[in-house]
Amino acid sequence: MKTYNFKIKRFNPSEESSPQWQEFSVQMDPMERLLDGLIKIKDNSDGTLTFRRSCAHGICGSCAMKINGKNGLACQTLIKNMPERITIEPLAAYPVIKDLVVDMTQFFMKSEEVLPYLINAETPPERERLQSKDEQQKILESITCIMCGSCTSSCPTYWSDKEYLGPAALLKAYRFIFDSRDRAFDERLGRIIHAQGLWRCHSIYNCVEACPKEIDITGHITELKRLAVKNFFKRNK
Amino acid sequence: MIHQFDTVIIGSGLAGLRAAIEAAKYGSVAVLTKLFPTRSHSTSAQGGIGAALGNEEPDSPEWHLYDTVKGSDYLGDQDAIEIMCEDAIRTIVELEHLGVPFSRTTEGKIAQRRFGGHTRNFGEAPVRRACYSADRTGHAVLSALYEQCKPLGINFFSEFHVLDIVIENNKCHGVIALQIENGEIHVFNAKSTLVASGGYGKVFKTTSNAFASTGDCLSILFNAGLPLEDMEFFQFHPTGLYGLGILITEGVRGEGGVLINVQSERFMERYAPAIKDLAPRDMASRAIMTEIKEGRGIDGKDYVHLDLTRIPNQVLSERFPEITTFCKIYMGIDPSEKPIPVLPTAHYAMGGIPTDADGRVLNDEKAGVIKGLYAAGECACVSVHGANRLGCNSLLDTVVFGRRAGIAMAGENKNAERGNIHRDAIDNAASLIDLTIKRKGDQRIGDVRSELQTDMMDLCSVFRNEQGLKELVSKISIIEDKAEHITLKDKSKIFNTELLDAIEFGHLINLSKVIASSALQREESRGAHFRDDFPQRDDADWLKHTFAFKKERVVEFKHKPVKITKFQPEERKY
Amino acid sequence: MRYRLRAGSFAWMIQRISGVALTIYIFFHLYYLSSLRDPVKFELLRKLLDDPFVKFGEAGLLLLVIAHSFNGIRLILLDMGVPTRMQKTLFFIAALTGGIIFFIGSWPILGGIL
Amino acid sequence: MRKEVFEWFFLRITGVILLAGLTLHFYTMHYNGPAQTGPYWRAFNFIFLLSAIYHGFNGLLGIMIEYVHSRALQKIFEGVLIVTALALTGIGIYILSV
Structure with missing residues (x-):
């Protein structure tokens, strides 16, 4: 057991005018996760500490927060890899509801703009649609997104321009545009090549560093850009 | 705030969303979830979803039926199991058409792998029956279903905590829920209500279940005087990460991983000579606990090893990227190099809200039903899993019976009055x-x-x-x-x-x-x-189902016979 | 705001600031060139160029141009498919070669006064 | 919306042209290169000028969108930037035509 100092940014906008920092010391076993620390604080010191959590092993995407300046999942951060002083803030760029809980409505709305579902009006075959391993390879990384919001929250363009689709929504677009079974290529591409879409990505790579699933988000966006350009010249021939 | 919907669905996991897609074809649908839809615990399902597609080797729904009945230790209702296994192939194909990115064979078909208790020709040898998307099958299916809800105009109420399911005069009138964000109470009047709220593994200390898996709706219905069926049957998954309970899918044993004790013995050979490490979960869990009890745990401690070093590195990284990452993050172990310490972890509730094969909630052991109330998924007990669920049958259960409940609700809604909560x-x-x-x-x-x-x-x-x-x-x-x-x-x-x-x-x-x-x-x-x-x-x-009823502060029991059609109970050997 | 200090983010800020500065410089440059039609004014501006203060300004301009160009090359390479894991390496290569070229390039400008 | 695709791509193209142009420009200015006369030089200077103005102002336009959020203001700024760019192009051509 070792003592850690959790410095947490607390804020209840309905009751306070500005965020406050509060420090807690917590006894932690080296095998424990940062999330366990937050739960200990909530259970033992301050029941008002508010954060989201569910699966506790990095697949549901609930507990994304800013940990020592870097976005990540509290349940995927092992305490033994942390310094003794840990600073925890809510994800940036989303409005705070309470403490570490942010309002992600806008974030989810962005994804909906890119028609985030497989579209194929052709009569389906009796059995599964065939998809070669190579075709699937293209989308394998993009389907692992857990919509935790870490990427979009780390994007400087999104900080200043909330109309930008953001990395998560663009990755969603990629997931369907490059799915060999999808047939809404033109429509979906049209939804991302406007001024607030692809072109607001300036290859800053913060999203790649923020992604807890280690998805090369910028790489995927770059492929979309190239596809858009290729498509532009093909159509204008 | 008062809302009026034709159908209200509690829970946005696989069962809830599959039902929503069906019900939305005939009327307005609200889906309530205390999380955000894609955060539901279905997303954690790793290994696969079972169906006798026969894509990799010969298979038949009949064999699937037999395995499930035998796996349930003959407590599963065979008519319901038959419905599930017969519908499995259509279900998987449909999921694929909805966009689920299943892993593929070299011909581009849905790939399949071995799973515990699934055999060919009535128990001869393991068969490849579990369809999967690497080791993120639940995540892949849940995402696809949620995505397909979008164009259907299904109304999502995220972060709404259900406080009560209102039943009066044997009819369900709807749901009262708390909007977590602002503490407001919302009332949802509905023609039909589906409870698809998932499991309750959080009753146990070590569990693979999410924090959200607290069984709120089962408890609410129980308090309202409805029975809960077969609650004594709670599955412990043999391979949870030691100390954490995080699951390592059975799929790894399907691909060649084995359990070993301190003597480096592949001990499952003693417990299930025919299918060894692919024995059903109840047997494997008991075997592990027995090994530990008899002093053959690793280093005298209370765990055994799951050895994945025998799986080729490429298979491990292609088909199990997620659990490879878990092991590295949480245990500091690279599973391609060293065995992983594992211990059984509370995993799945076979018992739950008793329903018929169309999801109608039963109000007693004699098949009386509550009007307008349905249940599907882990919270329900159809019962297709009986005393022990086979791996990769739970996802199948959710989508097959979720869909059936959706269709049944749409049918009932045609002639039903909308409930009115007082x-x-x-x-x-x-x-x-x-x-x-x-x-x-x-x-x-x-x-x-x-x-x-x-x-x-x-x-x-x-x-x-x-x-x-x-x-x-x-x-x-x-x-x-x-x-x-x-x-x-x-x-x-x-x-x-x-x-x-x-x-x-x-x-x-x-x-x-x-x-x-x-x-x-x-x-x-x-x-x-x-x-x-x-x-x-x-x-x-x-050989009968338990029906538990609330009586003041104690629990009262009644029983219901098991439906046996094709397979008479036999000794269960693997 | 630690995200501001990562290589990719830092490169982006440099690109932005230098880009804006260079666009503004177009005005000055065209003003200077417009004097080509007026020998008196041209001579005046030419003389101004010998001022060490202006020389430093000119070196600064070169620095902006190099920074913007080299990061620009980096971005185009990444757009053309150089994998993401190379982005930091490319940033450091760009910074290093850019620095060397600046050193060589600024010599004829600053050589006289240093 | 096609416009944005083209703009993004052309920003890269003009960037490359500018890079080549600048190298040449710098060389002739500081290492006594050839005298800048004749039709080829004139064409070079012309393309160089247009690229610089396009590249610079397109960049500014992009930055503007990210910090100005009202649609109306965006339109106004866009107009100002385009007019300025056209004016500069005119002046540039006038100077080059000496």
Whole structure:
């Protein structure tokens, strides 16, 4: 057991005018996760500490927060890899509801703009649609997104321009545009090549560093850009 | 705020969303979830979803049926199992058409792998039946279903915590829920209501279940006088990461991983000579606990090793990227180099809200139903899993019976009146919150909750006996009293998660009591329920379902015969 | 705001600031060139160029141009498919070669006064 | 919306042209290269000028969108930037035509 100092940014906008920092010391076993620390604080010191959590092993995407300046999942951060002083803030760029809980409505709305579902009006075959391993390879990384919001929250363009689709929504677009079974290529591409879409990505790579699933988000966006350009010249021939 | 919908669905996991897609074709649908839809625990399902597609080797629904019946230790209702296994192929193809990115064979078909208890030709040898998307099958299916809900205009109410399901005169009128973000109470009047709220693994200390898996709706219905079926059967998954309970899918054993003890012996060969490490979960869990009890745990400690070093590196990284990452992150172990310490972890509730094959909730052991109330998924008990669920049958259960419930609700809605929830029910829900917030006492929620979870783990997990269960029942009763004295520090209306913890804890206590009492009354060993004092299966007296009813502060039991069609009970050997 | 200090983010800020500065410089440059039609004014501006202060300004301009160009090359390479894991390496290569070229290039400008 | 695709791509193209142009420009200015006369030089200077103005102002336009959020203001700024760019192009051509 070792003592850690959790410095947490607390804020209840309905009751306070500005965020406050509060420090807690917590006894932690080296095998424990940062999330366990937050739960200990909530259970033992301050029941008002508010954060989201569910699966506790990095697949549901609930507990994304800013940990020592870097976005990540509290349940995927092992305490033994942390310094003794840990600073925890809510994800940036989303409005705070309470403490570490942010309002992600806008974030989810962005994804909906890119028609985030497989579209194929052709009569389906009796059995599964065939998809070669190579075709699937293209989308394998993009389907692992857990919509935790870490990427979009780390994007400087999104900080200043909330109309930008953001990395998560663009990755969603990629997931369907490059799915060999999808047939809404033109429509979906049209939804991302406007001024607030692809072109607001300036290859800053913060999203790649923020992604807890280690998805090369910028790489995927770059492929979309190239596809858009290729498509532009093909159509204008 | 009052909402009017044709169908209200509680829970946005696979069962809820699959039902929503169906019901939305015929009317307005609201889906309530206390998380955000894609955060539902279905997303954690790793290994696969079963169907006798025969893409990799010959297979048939008949074999699938046999395996499931045998896996259930003959407690599963065979008519329901037959429906599930027959519908499995169509279901998987449909999911594929909806966009699920299944892993593929070299010909581009859906790939399949071996899973525990799934065999060819009635038990001969393991068969490749589990369709998968690497080791993120649940995530892949849940995402696709959620995505397909979008163009259908299904209304999502995210972060709404259900306070009550209102039943009057044998009809369900709808749901009362708390909007977590602002503490407002919302009323959902509905023609039909589907409970698809998932499992309740959080009654145990070590579990693969999410924090959200607290079984709120089962407890609400139980309190309303409805029965809960077969609650003594709780599955422990053999391979949870030691100390954490995070799951390592059975799929790894399907691809060649093996369990080994301190003597580096592949001990499953002794327990299930035919299918070895692919024995069903109840047997594998018991085998591991027996090895540990008899001193063959690793280094004298309470765990065994799961050896994945025998799986080719490429297979490991292609098909199990997620668990490879888990092992590295949480244990600091690269599974391609070193074996992983594992221990059984509370995983899946076979029992739940009794329903018929169309999801209609039964109000007694004689197949009477509640109008307008449905249940599907882990919270329901059809019962297709009987005393022990086979791996990759749970995802199948959710989508097959979720869809059927959706169709049934759409049918019933045509001639049904929309429910009308009365003022006093709403006031009751509001006062529950008020009372919980204002409660005074010296107990802290964290302490009492971990006491309950530890007791359940110690006295009601893989091995059980009369003495322990009796002790447990009285302990739960003490905990119930303590819970009356839990004080909350958070009094605010905004995102009060401490309040939710308290409400959920009440439900956990309630369910623990039902589980412990059900386990105590069943004096035999069957499937996941193993009694040291009654180690044999007793078909003469106990080939029947348990129906638990609430009677004041105790639990009362009735029983219902098992539906047997094709396969007569036999000794269960693998 | 630690995200501001990562290589990719830092490169982006440099790109932005230098880009804006260079666009503004177009005005000055065209003003200077417009004097080509007026020998008196041209001579005046030419003389101004010998001022050490202006020389430093000119070196600064070169620095902006190099920074913007080299990061620009980096971005185009990444757009053309150089994998993401190379982005930091490319940033450091760009910074290093850019620095060297600046050193060589600024010599004829600053050589006289240093 | 096609416009944005083209703009993004052309920003890269003009960037490359500018890079080549600048190298040449710098060389002739500071290492006594050839005298800048004749039709080829004139064409070079012309393309160089257009690229610089396009590249610079397109960049500014992009930055503007990210910091100005009202649609109306965006339109106004866009107009100002386009007019300025056209004016500069005119002046540039006038100077080059000496």
